[in-house]
Amino acid sequence: MAETIQNELIQYMFLRDNNGNLDVMGCLGLWFGKSNDTDIEIKTLFGHHVAAVLTGAYDDWKKTPRGCLALMILVDQFPRNIYRHTVQSFAGGKIARTIVDEAHDWLHDLKPEECIFVPCLIMTHQENVVDQEWGLRFYNKLEHLLPTELHIFRVILEEHARIIRISFASQREKRGQEEPAAWLSKHEVAECHETFRAFDKDGNGSFDKTELATVLSSTGRMYTEDQIQTAMDRISGREGSTSITFEQFSALLRSNMNTSLEVRARRLFERFDADSSGGISLKELKLCIRGMDDLVTGAEIEEMLKVCDSDHNGELSFEEFSAILPRFEVV
Structure with a gap:
């Protein structure tokens, strides 16, 4: 049976x-x-x-x-x-x-x-x-x-791992007590500030539990209040923490700046382009995007293709594909 x-x-x-x-x-x-x-x-x-x-x-x-x-x-x-x-x-x-x-x-x-x-x-x-x-x-x-078509799972696994590294960094990986300027370039510090401000809704220079919940929900997963508190404690290094500073947040992003955005975008493009044609079709786009965000509907993906396909050939070139990535925070 x-x-x-x-x-x-x-x-x-x-x-x-x-x-x-x-x-x-x-x-x-x-x-x-x-x-x-x-x-x-x-x-x-x-x-x-x-x-x-x-x-x-x-x-x-x-x-x-x-x-x-x-x-x-x-x-x-x-x-x-x-x-x-x-x-x-x-x-x-x-x-x-x-x-x-x-x-x-x-x-x-x-x-x-x-x-x-x-x-x-x-x-x-x-x-x-x-x-x-x-x-x-x-x-x-x-x-x-x-089969080559299943190599999309490398993208899925790598992006999940990247989010977990950011959200649940170990004490050794965190550099929360150091000024970011000590180990980031001015451009990288600016990137950190831009990302931080996007989630710091009240503009007070720190994340509270609600704002951290927004960061974590960007992974496509749902978390309980206890899980969010655990994440906050690990990032801040303090039990019962009520906020996360910019320095602590930027420390988490350090490992993700070792590879340029263009390199990561190129790597994703090649994996989305399952048939190696040099362009991403609507079918390939649907499969890949839904692998990272299953809340996106087929109609929304078709609209993305229509908006970003500047030469109207029914496929996305690397440059056109790069314009979509910020929607999913995958680079």
Whole structure:
């Protein structure tokens, strides 16, 4: 019985043709698409299993790699459909993390595309730098085995890791007691001030809990008040902190200034351009943007393409693509 349910879950998430070949574009549409019909279908077919697993059922599935993959779909993926845009959509995160600790050889026991889910996506959904970097190291070993169209996951994993490094920096990484001018150029200090002012809504020169919540929500995740307070304490280095100074905030951005904006933009462009045509089509744009921000609708993406496609050829050049990036804070 358990094996039958596991196979149903895996077959639902990994679409294949009659010969067993992965339908890559169909999978990307399912994984990144935002469809009420799909959400309803998942709830109808698997909602009772999701409810059960969130209360601790099916723990014995971890004994096999395929069981782990099916379990991950139930605790990490389907809650995002069934409880979309609510805190409950992330309720299975801790259970999912325990899956990675199982002594399985993922690359040997699962198909390459399945390894995107276990362990990569599990680790990129964790809110600590150690797990984020572990997931990236695993992906580095996995990428050459994947279809080119799935290389978009490097962008997703790297951007999630970048946000976590900013939001939950360790004490060693923070330089909150130093003046930013001691280790940043004047241009970099100006960039920090610009970013800081964008979130410092009351203009008092510091972030309070509400303003920090706005920063964290830019990752596309929802956080509880306790999680926000924990982040504030870690950034400021003080328990029960009520504010974050500009110096503390700018220290968090230091690691992100080692690579120029143009270099990062070029790297993203090449990964969005799945067919290496030199331009990003509407289809490629939809898949990539929804991978970073699933609140963006298809109509909004089409409007972005229309506005930024200055030569009206139906694709985005590198220069046109660069104009979109600030909307998602990915550079």
